[in-house]
Amino acid sequence: MDFKEIANKAKIASRITGTLDTETKNNVLLAIANEFEENAKKILDANKTDLENAKELVKSGEITESTYKRLKLDENKLRDMIQGVKDLMELPDPTNRVILRRELDNGIILEKITCPIGVLGIIFEARPDVISQVSALAIKSGNAVIMKGGKEAVNTNKIIFSLIKVAVSKIDEFPTDALQQVFTRDDVAEMLKCDGLIDLIIPRGGNKLVQFIKSNTKIPVLGHADGICHIFVDKYADYEKALRVIIDSKTQYPSACNAVETVLIHKEFPYSNELKSKLTDAGIKIEEAPTDWHHEYSDTIMSLKYVSDIDEAINHINTFGSGHTDAIITENKANADKFMQAVDSAGVYHNISTRFADGFRYGFGAEVGISTNKTHARGPVGLDGLTIYKYTLKGNGDIVRDYAEGKRSFNHKDLL
Amino acid sequence: MDFKEIANKAKIASRITGTLDTETKNNVLLAIANEFEENAKKILDANKTDLENAKELVKSGEITESTYKRLKLDENKLRDMIQGVKDLMELPDPTNRVILRRELDNGIILEKITCPIGVLGIIFEARPDVISQVSALAIKSGNAVIMKGGKEAVNTNKIIFSLIKVAVSKIDEFPTDALQQVFTRDDVAEMLKCDGLIDLIIPRGGNKLVQFIKSNTKIPVLGHADGICHIFVDKYADYEKALRVIIDSKTQYPSACNAVETVLIHKEFPYSNELKSKLTDAGIKIEEAPTDWHHEYSDTIMSLKYVSDIDEAINHINTFGSGHTDAIITENKANADKFMQAVDSAGVYHNISTRFADGFRYGFGAEVGISTNKTHARGPVGLDGLTIYKYTLKGNGDIVRDYAEGKRSFNHKDLL
Numbered sequence: 001m002d003f004k005e006i007a008n009k010a011k012i013a014s015r016i017t018g019t020l021d022t023e024t025k026n027n028v029l030l031a032i033a034n035e036f037e038e039n040a041k042k043i044l045d046a047n048k049t050d051l052e053n054a055k056e057l058v059k060s061g062e063i064t065e066s067t068y069k070r071l072k073l074d075e076n077k078l079r080d081m082i083q084g085v086k087d088l089m090e091l092p093d094p095t096n097r098v099i100l101r102r103e104l105d106n107g108i109i110l111e112k113i114t115c116p117i118g119v120l121g122i123i124f125e126a127r128p129d130v131i132s133q134v135s136a137l138a139i140k141s142g143n144a145v146i147m148k149g150g151k152e153a154v155n156t157n158k159i160i161f162s163l164i165k166v167a168v169s170k171i172d173e174f175p176t177d178a179l180q181q182v183f184t185r186d187d188v189a190e191m192l193k194c195d196g197l198i199d200l201i202i203p204r205g206g207n208k209l210v211q212f213i214k215s216n217t218k219i220p221v222l223g224h225a226d227g228i229c230h231i232f233v234d235k236y237a238d239y240e241k242a243l244r245v246i247i248d249s250k251t252q253y254p255s256a257c258n259a260v261e262t263v264l265i266h267k268e269f270p271y272s273n274e275l276k277s278k279l280t281d282a283g284i285k286i287e288e289a290p291t292d293w294h295h296e297y298s299d300t301i302m303s304l305k306y307v308s309d310i311d312e313a314i315n316h317i318n319t320f321g322s323g324h325t326d327a328i329i330t331e332n333k334a335n336a337d338k339f340m341q342a343v344d345s346a347g348v349y350h351n352i353s354t355r356f357a358d359g360f361r362y363g364f365g366a367e368v369g370i371s372t373n374k375t376h377a378r379g380p381v382g383l384d385g386l387t388i389y390k391y392t393l394k395g396n397g398d399i400v401r402d403y404a405e406g407k408r409s410f411n412h413k414d415l416l
Numbered sequence: 417m418d419f420k421e422i423a424n425k426a427k428i429a430s431r432i433t434g435t436l437d438t439e440t441k442n443n444v445l446l447a448i449a450n451e452f453e454e455n456a457k458k459i460l461d462a463n464k465t466d467l468e469n470a471k472e473l474v475k476s477g478e479i480t481e482s483t484y485k486r487l488k489l490d491e492n493k494l495r496d497m498i499q500g501v502k503d504l505m506e507l508p509d510p511t512n513r514v515i516l517r518r519e520l521d522n523g524i525i526l527e528k529i530t531c532p533i534g535v536l537g538i539i540f541e542a543r544p545d546v547i548s549q550v551s552a553l554a555i556k557s558g559n560a561v562i563m564k565g566g567k568e569a570v571n572t573n574k575i576i577f578s579l580i581k582v583a584v585s586k587i588d589e590f591p592t593d594a595l596q597q598v599f600t601r602d603d604v605a606e607m608l609k610c611d612g613l614i615d616l617i618i619p620r621g622g623n624k625l626v627q628f629i630k631s632n633t634k635i636p637v638l639g640h641a642d643g644i645c646h647i648f649v650d651k652y653a654d655y656e657k658a659l660r661v662i663i664d665s666k667t668q669y670p671s672a673c674n675a676v677e678t679v680l681i682h683k684e685f686p687y688s689n690e691l692k693s694k695l696t697d698a699g700i701k702i703e704e705a706p707t708d709w710h711h712e713y714s715d716t717i718m719s720l721k722y723v724s725d726i727d728e729a730i731n732h733i734n735t736f737g738s739g740h741t742d743a744i745i746t747e748n749k750a751n752a753d754k755f756m757q758a759v760d761s762a763g764v765y766h767n768i769s770t771r772f773a774d775g776f777r778y779g780f781g782a783e784v785g786i787s788t789n790k791t792h793a794r795g796p797v798g799l800d801g802l803t804i805y806k807y808t809l810k811g812n813g814d815i816v817r818d819y820a821e822g823k824r825s826f827n828h829k830d831l832l
Contacts, residue, residue, distance in 0.1 A: 015734065015758065015760065018757075018760075019757055019758065102778070102779055104772070104777060104778070104779065108768065108772075110778060110779075117790045117791060118760065118790050195630075199790040199791065200790065200791055211634075214611075214634040215634055218627075218630040218631055220636060220789065220790075220791045220792075222791070238813065240813065241812070241813030244813050244815055245813055245814075245815060247815075248815035248816055248817050252815070252816050252817050252820065253816075318431065336810075340808050341434075341435055342431065342435065344431065344434075344534070344806075345806065346806060346807060347806070347807045347808075347809060348806055348807070348808050348809075349808070349809045349810075349811070350808070350809070350810045350811070351810065351811050351812055351813055351814075352524065352809055352810065352811030352812075352813070352814045353811075353814065353815045353816050355815075355816035356520070356524075356809055356811075356814070356816060357807075357809075361520060361816070361819070361826065362518070362520070362526055362807070363518055363520065363526075363826065363828035373636065373804075374533045374534050374615040374616065374636075374804050375533060375615065375616055375636045375638070375791070375792040375804060376636075376791040376792040376804075378804050378805060378806065378807075379805075379806070379807045380807075388789075388790050388791060388792075388794050389794060389795075390760075390761065390762060390763070390764055390794065390795070391762060391763045391764070391773075391778070391794075391795045391796075392756050392763075392764050392765070392766070393763060393764075393765045393766070393768055393772055393773075394752075394765075394766045394767065394768065395765070395766065395767050395768030395769075395772075396657070396767055396768075397654065397656065397657030397660050397661055397767055397768070398661075398767075398768045398769065398772070399660055399661060399663075399664035399668070399769045399771075400664055400668050400669075400769050400771035400772060400777070401664050401668050403777070404668065410777065410779065412779035
């Protein structure tokens with residue numbers, strides 16, 4: 001089957017998924033969770049095969065050591081993956097919510113109602129739980145989805161996808177074509193041409209992948225190319241909080257996009273030497289003269305710069321950051337407020353680790369990724385980010401000519 | 417000054433406009449309205465010059481007769497233009513609204529707060545009131561904007577823009593660099609390359625312009641390429657309503673994007689012959705065998721098709737429509753509901769003219785355009801469509817490690 005045919009099937013199916021009620025969608029999710037539980041061993045076995053094959057890919061340099069680590073699906077991760085599907089059952093349905101109800105004039109009622117976007121295209125690497133998360137999010141939000149995983153996870157992805165397909169086929173109302181999986185680079189190239197069929201592309205991968213996709217499609221793209229997160233240690237910072245938050249932001253998971261890359265220290269912060277020495281003790285390598293302030297280490301290394309004041313810190317972040325997540329450590333409320341308003345990032349934090357930037361931690365149940373876009377959805381993207389809205393207008397034979405000729409006039413009365 | 421420099425100035429200014437309070441922004445709007453009122457004659461004179469020059473362009477075929485008509489700014493239109501600016505003062509500020517407040521755990525508070533997008537790039541043709549509307553919307557929503565108008569309106573656009581600049585310079589807090597005007601095709605080409613500086617491009621023009629822009633930029637694009645609107649006359653339609661609504665939708669302003677292009681009639685609708693004859697009497701030319709069902713006449717011509725049932729009507733619209741605005745005429749509520757849920761368009765209407773699809777009529781004060789996108793903003797785009805949000809997270813030195821190690825757990829309690 002060629003890609004256009006797949007996309008077309010997904011489009012047609014999306015018109016059905018968009019009309020399913022909440023209970024049906026939750027039944028689909030439950031069926032998937034059950035199918036995973038009953039076939040846990042099959043999933044773990046497939047993952048072992050992938051891990052075995054990936055050893056060669058690491059040796060040949062085709063994938064990195066950290067990609068290899070992300071590939072691994074153990075019993076704990078599998079349990080989390082299944083729980084993630086179940087958690088989405090508890091969350092409110094993001095569609096069919098009336099977010100505006102307005103009388104334009106007597107008998108003319110405008111409503112703005114949330115609805116699914118349509119067909120999503122998701123391109124991701126390594127992490128085999130993505131296919132479960134993304135399928136579940138798509139189902140709950142009423143979208144169809146076409147997924148392309150990394151070849152290093154092909155066996156795990158195939159078994160997970162086939163179990164999902166078995167599960168959804170048990171719910172009569174659900175159109176199985178709404179979930180599609182593709183495998184090759186050619187499929188990605190075809191996907192990018194499918195404007196009109198695919199409504200949103202979400203790449204989860206490195207900078208190069210994201211830039212390539214943005215440059216080669218008319219379809220809107222949601223995601224982030226870089227995660228250059230900052231922590232600004234203000235003159236008024238609490239030393240213990242600064243130390244704890246920086247260590248967590250840098251070392252708890254150094255290759256995450258929300259790990260800190262650059263720490264800015266107010267030059268009048270009294271404990272900067274102690275801070276640096278403790279950070280070094282914690283295994284962090286400090287770069288005080290990096291060649292590029294826009295650099296993502298993805299390792300326990302960080303850039304450090306002294307700044308003269310909060311304005312210099314804000315400017316540095318707005319100039320060299322990636323608009324992902326940036327934090328201030330301070331006990332001065334005015335400075336915290338200023339920082340959080342002026343820093344132009346998806347997440348602006350006060351006295352807390354940048355590692356909190358995550359859909360699960362925000363309570364979204366799951367995320368399709370983190371967006372640094374300035375349109376549609378920003379930050380961790382969960383169910384709400386997979387919806388749009390339509391306007392419904394109900395009248396009684398009303399015409400615009402009456403208003404143009406001054407016979408009638410609008411009253412614009414909000415009813416909600 | 418080269419374009420990148422202009423875009424950079426706008427970006428820097430946008431960081432200031434994003435922090436202005438509502439009163440300051442309203443003062444800027446008032447200053448603009450006053451400046452227009454005091455210099456009405458200058459504006460009308462400049463427009464006369466454009467109209468004079470445009471006669472040659474019509475003769476040479478460079479612009480169409482309908483573009484020429486749109487170019488005209490008479491005293492009534494000027495009054496509306498000024499009133500449009502004042503109306504925006506009355507509307508609520510779309511920024512700084514807290515749309516989510518959630519306790520993630522004791523002492524950790526997440527907020528989702530609306531904010532401006534940043535820098536908008538607007539490309540438009542003919543209508544000289546666009547520059548006033550767009551500037552006013554940008555100011556109220558806290559965005560910076562770079563505008564490129566059509567050369568046929570160059571004199572009108574220049575005088576309107578210069579009056580706006582004079583007005584905004586009277587309000588000290590407002591960074592005048594936030595409003596920029598450019599004039600050439602080269603500027604547009606440069607604009608498309610400015611990802612990172614420009615956050616959203618809104619083309620207001622024909623299909624070719626919109627497609628060209630979408631194909632040549634990584635920046636998100638908001639708008640519509642076509643307006644292929646439909647009216648489905650159901651078997652259960654009220655004859656009088658059908659007639660009135662179709663005539664209005666087709667003739668009240670035939671070149672508008674929300675004018676109807678195709679009427680679908682249920683083959684069991686009992687009054688179809690009378691309907692056709694009355695539509696012809698109203699000056700509408702009916703095409704029953706068009707070569708292309710995806711065709712925008714922009715004239716008092718419409719395609720007509722008989723359909724066997726509502727499903728065929730819905731399928732036709734979802735296949736050949738442009739997702740703009742589509743209406744059903746019926747007295748059957750179940751059919752109306754089905755149509756409005758299943759038709760995948762920005763506006764789905766029941767017993768009312770498609771010409772209502774408009775920001776003013778919806779009560780948005782003004783619009784930057786109508787979007788058929790499935791992401792960010794759909795339908796008429798007013799102030800809300802020019803905002804995004806950021807997440808703020810406040811803690812007390814909290815770290816993710818405590819959650820990863822099971823020492824703490826999230827409670828996710830909504831406070832709003």
